[in-house]
Amino acid sequence: MKFFNDIKNHTGKRRIYDIIFFAFISSFIAAVENMFPRPIPYFRIGFSFIVILMVIDVFSFKEFILLILIKNVSVALVFAYIFTPPFYLGLCGGISSIIVMKLMSYFKNVFSIFGISLAGSLVSNLSQAFLSKYLFSLPDISFLIVPVFILSLITGSIVGIITMVLCSDKSVIEIIN
Numbered sequence: 532m533k534f535f536n537d538i539k540n541h542t543g544k545r546r547i548y549d550i551i552f553f554a555f556i557s558s559f560i561a562a563v564e565n566m567f568p569r570p571i572p573y574f575r576i577g578f579s580f581i582v583i584l585m586v587i588d589v590f591s592f593k594e595f596i597l598l599i600l601i602k603n604v605s606v607a608l609v610f611a612y613i614f615t616p617p618f619y620l621g622l623c624g625g626i627s628s629i630i631v632m633k634l635m636s637y638f639k640n641v642f643s644i645f646g647i648s649l650a651g652s653l654v655s656n657l658s659q660a661f662l663s664k665y666l667f668s669l670p671d672i673s674f675l676i677v678p679v680f681i682l683s684l685i686t687g688s689i690v691g692i693i694t695m696v697l698c699s700d701k702s703v704i705e706i707i708n
Contacts, residue, residue, distance in 0.1 A: 538589050550594050554601035557582040561606045576686045580651060583629070584644055584694040587636045595633060599625040616666045623662045624655035644698065645691035652687030653680065 538549050561579035569575065579602065583595070590598065603622045607613040628651035635642045635650055642650075656679045664672045 538586070546594075550590065550598050551601060553582055553586055553590075554598045555605065557598070557602045558605040558609075561602060562609055565606065565610055574682065577652060577655070577690055578693075580628070580648070580690050581694050581697065584632070584648055584651075584690065585698055587632060587644075587647065592630070592633055595629045596626060599629055616663070619666060620659045620662055624659040627658040628652070628655035630654075643691075644694050645688070648691030648694060649684065649687035652690065653683040656680075656683045656686075 541549055557579040560582065561575070564575050564578050583598070599622070603618065603625055604613065607615075607618045607621070612618050631654045632647050632651040635647045657676070660672055660675045660679050
């Protein structure tokens with residue numbers, strides 16, 4: 532999309548404004564998602580990562596880390612859970628998924644946006660499961676691995692398909708086929 536190609540050329544203050552702009556769009560989506568009840572505590576589909584996937588080729592690692600920090604801190608402030616276990620879980624999941632997704636994006640000939648979304652979802656949820664063992668002092672998290680894996684496949688698929696539709700000029704049927 533031409534809009535995202537134009538952003539690649541921005542420098543200086545304009546570049547910072549772009550990062551903040553996308554961080555707050557992502558924050559808004561995450562905040563709206565936080566308002567709905569969750570079937571599993573701390574679990575979200577992760578619609579805010581649609582924005583992240585749309586700009587995966589635009590920003591560097593450092594810029595994505597800043598984007599995730601702004602997103603997580605702003606949502607945590609709005610919902611008053613800053614520096615609590617859910618804040619650290621979200622930050623850990625966001626940073627770990629950004630690392631994996633950005634690395635995979637360098638190999639666009641091997642990985643599609645759908646695959647990058649699946650991997651990001653899986654890494655985010657698994658890193659949060661492992662971190663929760665230490666934050667909540669859970670003795671054994673092996674019982675969480677299979678459900679987390681299944682939920683990651685579902686949520687990563689949803690986010691990946693939505694991102695592919697938004698970034699494409701084609702219809703949903705053409706993308707799936």
